Amino acid sequence: MKLFHKKLELIDHLDHLRKLGSDIGFVPTMGALHNGHLSLLKKSLLNNKVTVVSIFVNPTQFSSSTDLSTYPNKLKEDCSLLKTISDEILVFAPDSKEIYGDKMYVNSYDFKGLDDFMEGEFRNNHFEGVATVVELLLNVVNPDTAYFGEKDFQQLQIIKSLETNINIVGCKTQREKSGLALSSRNHKLSLKSKKIASNIFKNLTFIKSNISNHKIEELTNIVSDKINSFDQMNLEYLIIADEDKLVPTDSINLKKKYRAFISVFVDGIRLIDNIALN
Numbered sequence: 001m002k003l004f005h006k007k008l009e010l011i012d013h014l015d016h017l018r019k020l021g022s023d024i025g026f027v028p029t030m031g032a033l034h035n036g037h038l039s040l041l042k043k044s045l046l047n048n049k050v051t052v053v054s055i056f057v058n059p060t061q062f063s064s065s066t067d068l069s070t071y072p073n074k075l076k077e078d079c080s081l082l083k084t085i086s087d088e089i090l091v092f093a094p095d096s097k098e099i100y101g102d103k104m105y106v107n108s109y110d111f112k113g114l115d116d117f118m119e120g121e122f123r124n125n126h127f128e129g130v131a132t133v134v135e136l137l138l139n140v141v142n143p144d145t146a147y148f149g150e151k152d153f154q155q156l157q158i159i160k161s162l163e164t165n166i167n168i169v170g171c172k173t174q175r176e177k178s179g180l181a182l183s184s185r186n187h188k189l190s191l192k193s194k195k196i197a198s199n200i201f202k203n204l205t206f207i208k209s210n211i212s213n214h215k216i217e218e219l220t221n222i223v224s225d226k227i228n229s230f231d232q233m234n235l236e237y238l239i240i241a242d243e244d245k246l247v248p249t250d251s252i253n254l255k256k257k258y259r260a261f262i263s264v265f266v267d268g269i270r271l272i273d274n275i276a277l278n
């Protein structure tokens with residue numbers, strides 16, 4: 001495993017490998033790695049000669065400074081975990097100056113409505129921050145393929161919509177046995193809150209099983225009440241939207257694909273998840 005803090009050093013190293021004919025897979029992360037990240041990395045290791053992971057907690061995608069300051073920072077543990085799957089991974093762990101220069105900024109984008117609802121509605125400028133850093137990281141690594149998890153499905157669709165000639169691959173959400181989607185934020189949950197949080201996926205599967213025999217409004221009302229009936233859970237949104245345009249719908253057109261998207265605070269920790277419905 002090689003650790004790079006400076007982008008020029010990584011660029012030089014990758015140029016050399018590219019000249020030798022290596023294809024490059026890339027997994028951008030904000031660290032606090034878990035099995036979800038490892039599954040993306042395994043996919044990259046399987047399909048590319050070279051795999052790069054970036055570990056950078058990107059300040060411009062956080063809407064709250066507390067959320068940013070309490071985001072787990074675990075570079076040493078992350079590197080140890082990476083070694084359990086391969087000694088060959090290249091780790092890029094820059095600081096903010098290395099990524100943004102002297103002053104942090106976000107670019108402006110027209111995401112063509114992909115950011116109108118769900119995370120885009122509840123997290124101010126979140127996707128501008130994500131798209132800006134992803135473009136900056138892609139410019140450094142210049143991979144053939146980059147891998148992103150479907151847990152952040154809206155993020156995945158927005159990244160796919162960016163103008164790059166890089167192959168963007170979405171990978172299935174990894175879950176605990178209880179169904180809870182793996183997330184770096186789960187570190188902040190107590191065992192008891194984790195158990196309660198597993199009701200998020202249970203309710204998403206309830207939607208999937210009942211989508212054909214209930215009206216969408218009825219179904220989302222039932223599930224919203226179920227989630228809010230737990231003292232520890234507070235629903236932020238529950239939306240059924242089509243996969244392509246991410247526009248909420250109140251009826252299913254069998255020619256399109258839909259997902260249910262949910263955001264819930266569990267004991268104050270914000271968790272998101274989604275499920276494919278058809």
Ligand code: PAF
Pocket residue numbers: 028029030056058061130133134152155
């Ligand atoms: O999904 C994440 O971890 C982040 O949003 C990403 C894509 C690494 C950008 O900071």
